Amino acid sequence: MSEEVVFDTQGIVKKFMFVNRKAPYGTIYALEILESVLISAAFEQDTSVAFLDDGVFQIKKGSDTKDSGMKNFTNTYRALAGYDVEKLYVEKESLEARGLTPEDLIVKVQVLPAAELGKLMAEQDVLITG
Amino acid sequence: MMHTVNKSPFERNALDSCLRLAEKGSAILLLEDGVYAALKGTAQSAKVEAALKSHEIYALGPDLKARGLEEARLIAGIKVVDYGGFVDLAVEKGTVNSWL
Numbered sequence: 568m569s570e571e572v573v574f575d576t577q578g579i580v581k582k583f584m585f586v587n588r589k590a591p592y593g594t595i596y597a598l599e600i601l602e603s604v605l606i607s608a609a610f611e612q613d614t615s616v617a618f619l620d621d622g623v624f625q626i627k628k629g630s631d632t633k634d635s636g637m638k639n640f641t642n643t644y645r646a647l648a649g650y651d652v653e654k655l656y657v658e659k660e661s662l663e664a665r666g667l668t669p670e671d672l673i674v675k676v677q678v679l680p681a682a683e684l685g686k687l688m689a690e691q692d693v694l695i696t697g
Numbered sequence: 698m699m700h701t702v703n704k705s706p707f708e709r710n711a712l713d714s715c716l717r718l719a720e721k722g723s724a725i726l727l728l729e730d731g732v733y734a735a736l737k738g739t740a741q742s743a744k745v746e747a748a749l750k751s752h753e754i755y756a757l758g759p760d761l762k763a764r765g766l767e768e769a770r771l772i773a774g775i776k777v778v779d780y781g782g783f784v785d786l787a788v789e790k791g792t793v794n795s796w797l
Contacts (some may be wrong), residue, residue, distance in 0.1 A: 586794075588711075588714065588796075588797070596797075619714065619718075620710060620714055658718075660717065681717045681718050682718075684718055685717075685718035685719060685720050686720060688698070688718060688794060689698050689720050689723070689792075691792055692792065693792065694792060694793070694794045694795070696794065696795045696796065696797055697797055
């Protein structure tokens with residue numbers, strides 16, 4: 568029962584892409600994926616994060632959850648750079664469909680058309696989606 | 698790569714997004730409520746028929762059966778697989794991309 572489990576992950580680095588397709592606050596998906604991103608970064612994996620469909624709303628500037636009583640996790644995306652998570656991608660079509668521009672986002676991202684993002688997805692070892 | 702879609706195309710955009718980003722030649726498995734996309738003669742059929750030109754499309758048999766969807770009503774070219782077939786595809790196609 569008390570046997571210690573040792574994870575020997577030294578030197579194993581995989582390409583992880585976290586794919587956000589849901590708006591924040593309405594469901595738990597966005598927060599759960601964000602926590603997984605931080606775990607992946609703590610294990611020094613090759614981590615990237617993509618935002619498409621309603622997922623682009625996760626990084627909309629100006630979130631204030633005070634009146635709703637919810638924990639605000641929007642600012643956590645700004646901390647990702649501190650964990651060396653610097654590959655953030657937004658699908659162009661999704662952003663435009665929602666009337667947003669990169670200036671509306673709280674983090675610096677690379678805006679990619681669907682085909683290019685799809686190509687990046689195909690290059691990953693692991694996709695964590697929600 | 699294998700894409701899985703488990704949402705009805707009549708209610709959600711998971712299939713649309715999958716088709717927008719999926720690379721040519723990648724496999725698509727419809728499961729759970731995603732199997733409704735396999736039906737012919739629906740408002741969603743045309744896009745699935747078009748996708749068959751650049752993707753292998755599979756539907757999970759047990760999920761079709763649970764919903765009363767007979768194989769005769771499926772779009773021609775969609776292959777029905779069982780759970781074992783699902784596992785084989787996951788092994789054969791590499792990374793799985795779940796459109797939730």
